[in-house]
Amino acid sequence: MIKIIAVLCSLSAPGNCHEQMVTSSDFANVSMQSCLMGAPQLAEWMNQHPAERLAGWRCVFGQQTGRST
Template sequence: MIKIVAVLCSLASPSNCHEQLVTSSDFAQVSVQSCLMGAPQLADWMNQHPAERLAAWRCVIGQQNGRGI
């Protein structure tokens, strides 16, 4: 399973940034290659967050089981 973690910064306060797990049915079957290239779905997802700017993203492979793995 591949998850995308986005770093979003407020347009009103650019130094106010946070990480958010990108969740959408469009990302259910994201490939590693697509994730590393920015997942075209990411642009559509950002349209739903007009008050924020995408500063970065990373791909997380595998499921976390509570032990940080």
């Protein structure tokens, strides 16, 4: 299983960034190629996070390791 880890930064404090695992049923069967290309679903997912901007993302197999930015 591929997981997408988004790097989100606060719009009010741009230096305040954190990683968050993208969770949505739309991402249940995302392919590595789709993930690396930005998974079109990311734009829709970001609509649910209006106070943050997407600074980047990474694709990982399996579980998140808990790495922080």
